Amino acid sequence: MSERIAGIELPELGPPATPRDAAAVVLYRKVGRSIEVFWIKREAKLAFAGGYYAFPGGKVDKADAGVPVEGATGVDAALRVAAARELLEETGVLVAQGTISAADTESMRRALLDRESKASFGELLAKHGLTLRAADWPEAGRWVTPPHLPVRFDARFYLVEAPEGAKAEVWPGELTEGAWVTPNAALNRWNDGTALLHPPNVHALQTMAVFRTAEKALGVLRAPPMVTDFIARRIEFQMGIRVFPLLTPTLPPAHHTNCYVLGNSDLLIVDPGSPDDAETDRLVSFVRELMADGYKPRAVLLTHHHGDHVGGAARVMSELKGPLWCHAQTADRVPLTTEKRVADGDYLKLGGMELKFLHTPGHARGHLCIFHLHSKAAIVGDMVAGVGTIVIDPPEGDMAEYLRQLQRLKELGVRTLYPAHGPPIPDGPAKLDEYLQHRAWREGKVVAALKPSPQSLEALVPQAYDDVQAFILPLAERNTVAILEKLVAEGRAQRDGELFSLSPSGRGQG
Numbered sequence: 156m157s158e159r160i161a162g163i164e165l166p167e168l169g170p171p172a173t174p175r176d177a178a179a180v181v182l183y184r185k186v187g188r189s190i191e192v193f194w195i196k197r198e199a200k201l202a203f204a205g206g207y208y209a210f211p212g213g214k215v216d217k218a219d220a221g222v223p224v225e226g227a228t229g230v231d232a233a234l235r236v237a238a239a240r241e242l243l244e245e246t247g248v249l250v251a252q253g254t255i256s257a258a259d260t261e262s263m264r265r266a267l268l269d270r271e272s273k274a275s276f277g278e279l280l281a282k283h284g285l286t287l288r289a290a291d292w293p294e295a296g297r298w299v300t301p302p303h304l305p306v307r308f309d310a311r312f313y314l315v316e317a318p319e320g321a322k323a324e325v326w327p328g329e330l331t332e333g334a335w336v337t338p339n340a341a342l343n344r345w346n347d348g349t350a351l352l353h354p355p356n357v358h359a360l361q362t363m364a365v366f367r368t369a370e371k372a373l374g375v376l377r378a379p380p381m382v383t384d385f386i387a388r389r390i391e392f393q394m395g396i397r398v399f400p401l402l403t404p405t406l407p408p409a410h411h412t413n414c415y416v417l418g419n420s421d422l423l424i425v426d427p428g429s430p431d432d433a434e435t436d437r438l439v440s441f442v443r444e445l446m447a448d449g450y451k452p453r454a455v456l457l458t459h460h461h462g463d464h465v466g467g468a469a470r471v472m473s474e475l476k477g478p479l480w481c482h483a484q485t486a487d488r489v490p491l492t493t494e495k496r497v498a499d500g501d502y503l504k505l506g507g508m509e510l511k512f513l514h515t516p517g518h519a520r521g522h523l524c525i526f527h528l529h530s531k532a533a534i535v536g537d538m539v540a541g542v543g544t545i546v547i548d549p550p551e552g553d554m555a556e557y558l559r560q561l562q563r564l565k566e567l568g569v570r571t572l573y574p575a576h577g578p579p580i581p582d583g584p585a586k587l588d589e590y591l592q593h594r595a596w597r598e599g600k601v602v603a604a605l606k607p608s609p610q611s612l613e614a615l616v617p618q619a620y621d622d623v624q625a626f627i628l629p630l631a632e633r634n635t636v637a638i639l640e641k642l643v644a645e646g647r648a649q650r651d652g653e654l655f656s657l658s659p660s661g662r663g664q665g
Contacts, residue, residue: 171302174309176230178238179212181295181359181376182248183366184317184335190366192359193246193323194341196332196350199582203306206581207392208332208341208350210359211245212238214308222277225252226289234311235292240276242315244268245330246323250292250315253285257322268326291315293369295376298355299385303400303411304578305542309385312355314373338364346394348530348571351581354379354387381444388441392579393530393571395419395508399438401429405463406630409543409576412463414438415534416445417525420506421453424477425525425534426575430466438467439474453505454495457481458536459519460488464575482514484521497523515564517557518545524564532571532583533564539586541577546630547637554637555644558594561587601638602647602657609654612636 182193192210199206215237224232243249244267249260263283266274280286295314300307317323325333338360344350345357352360358379366372381389391397395418400411412428422445427438442452452475455468459482469491472479478494486493499514513524518537525534537545538560547554565587572580572587580586597619604610604618612632619638620631639655642648649656 172305172307174299174307176215176234176237177213177308177310178215178234178241179210179310179312179355180238180242181210181312181314181363182242182246182317182323183314183363189337190363191335191337192341192363193248193317193333193335194356195245195325195330198329198331199585201329203308204353206351208344208352209356210312211242212310213241213245216240218275218277221275222280222287224287224289231289235287235289235313236276238292238311238313238315239287240267243276246325246333248317248321248323249285250318251280251285251287252291253283255283255285259283268328293373295359295373296355296379297385298379298382298387301386301390301400303402305408310355312359312376314369314376316369338366348393348396348527348532351392351571351579353392354382354390357391388444392573393532395505396527396532396534396573398573398579399441401427401434401438401467402431403429403434403463403466405576406543406546409540412575413573413577415573416442417508417510417534418450418453418505419508420450422450423453423480423503423505423510423525424455424471424475426458426464426536427455427467427471428462428464428575430462432470435467435470435474439471442471442475452477454478454480456497456523456525457485457489458524458534458575459522460485461519461537464536465489465491482521482523484516485519485523486521488521513563513567515560517553517560518547519551520553522560526567526569530570531568532573533567533569534573535564535569536575538564539572539574539580539590541574541580543576544630545590546633548633549636549640552633552637554594554634554641557637558591561590561594565591597634598638598641601635602642605642605648605655605657607657607659609651609656611654615639615655 184191194208196208197204215233219233219236222236224235243264247264263279266272292313295312297311299309341360345352362372362375397416399414401414403412405412414427415425417423429435455472455477457465479491480495480497481493483496486496497512501512503510509528511526513526515522515524547557569583572583601619604615616632616635619635643650647658649658
């Protein structure tokens with residue numbers, strides 16, 4: 156049964172995206188008595204994991220199935236071919252049986268990356284008398300992307316020691332960095348929030364940090380903790396910031412609200428928003444798993460009062476015996492007893508994590524963001540979105556205030572943005588600039604649609620939002636009202652009841 160929010164009938168939720176087969180390679184080398192791994196950073200604009208650090212890898216191509224692998228057939232063979240091909244493309248390291256010069260290896264790499272070249276990986280291997288062996292690609296775990304994401308992979312990991320003398324380097328393109336690094340140095344970057352990692356890569360680095368032998372490492376890599384059906388329950392893109400997506404009735408294209416479980420000893424549970432008992436049970440079970448490891452719930456915090464952020468708060472408070480914290484203007488809007496009314500500038504320590512609360516009205520009068528002082532990451536609620544858009548709905552919403560708060564976040568130097576909907580945004584400054592520019596552009600369209608003679612909203616909205624689908628127009632109307640209120644306050648537009656017109660000086664200021 157569908158629901159309605161802000162005049163929009165929410166579509167029935169379809170099935171999760173089907174995961175695509177993919178392969179990743181934990182490439183390592185021995186340096187004296189230490190181990191180094193080769194990691195890469197994905198270009199920020201990539202649709203999947205842009206801006207994250209990872210291990211070399213990618214999806215299985217159709218042609219991979221046609222390349223023979225000694226000791227493997229079918230999908231097992233195709234996955235290893237993909238691993239070998241991606242490793243060569245992304246790092247220049249070739250793992251195959253046979254002899255080949257460094258110059259010919261580079262030539263193979265260039266041919267694979269050349270879009271005009273018609274040479275396949277299999278043909279290039281055959282040309283140089285090379286073969287692939289399954290034994291050179293021992294399985295090191297399997298990970299499936301969680302179902303809340305629109306793009307999903309069923310990734311098999313392989314643990315591979317770099318051939319002696321192999322030179323690994325990244326060429327410009329889909330990757331922006333590549334380097335040999337000790338696992339502990341990489342984990343320190345994750346801890347600092349300067350290297351975002353997905354769960355498989357955190358587990359691999361933690362395993363390699365205590366490397367003794369390949370055989371022992373493989374055993375640990377194949378049996379990660381807090382994983383069900385190859386899907387991670389613990390998603391911790393940087394240390395102490397865990398995201399737990401919950402299915403909620405929210406605005407499309409989003410269908411989840413991110414609950415954040417923050418802290419390295421005490422825990423702050425942010426926006427347990429699902430009204431569905433089964434979803435809340437999943438969250439409570441996850442927190443209890445953390446409690447078994449010594450963590451302790453401190454409180455439930457609401458970024459604001461909207462239903463997709465508060466739907467499970469009462470049950471979580473009851474189950475985990477935690478109080479409610481929120482801003483005073485959120486406390487007035489939820490039917491829950493608030494222990495602490497959080498104000499702008501309040502500080503909180505959670506086991507070494509220093510957090511600062513920011514009152515950021517505009518979307519909602521009591522809206523809060525949480526600023527991690529060390530890494531400059533921020534839990535931003537509905538200030539920005541990783542998927543979808545932000546609606547400014549008067550009288551609760553205030554466009555001028557919303558824009559001021561976006562600018563404030565930018566001036567604070569916020570780095571990674573953790574939104575309520577969609578994946579984290581590694582390049583926070585670029586996203587904030589994008590939002591400010593887009594809102595200015597949309598305001599310009601509203602100004603261009605205004606005339607000296609009064610017009611109704613029904614006449615203005617289709618002109619100002621001529622680039623969106625019809626089902627979005629009810630939301631567009633609320634955003635248009637917010638823009639018009641801002642223009643009226645600035646003296647650039649005039650209002651007469653439900654009609655709006657351009658003030659004499661309005662167009663010149665647009």
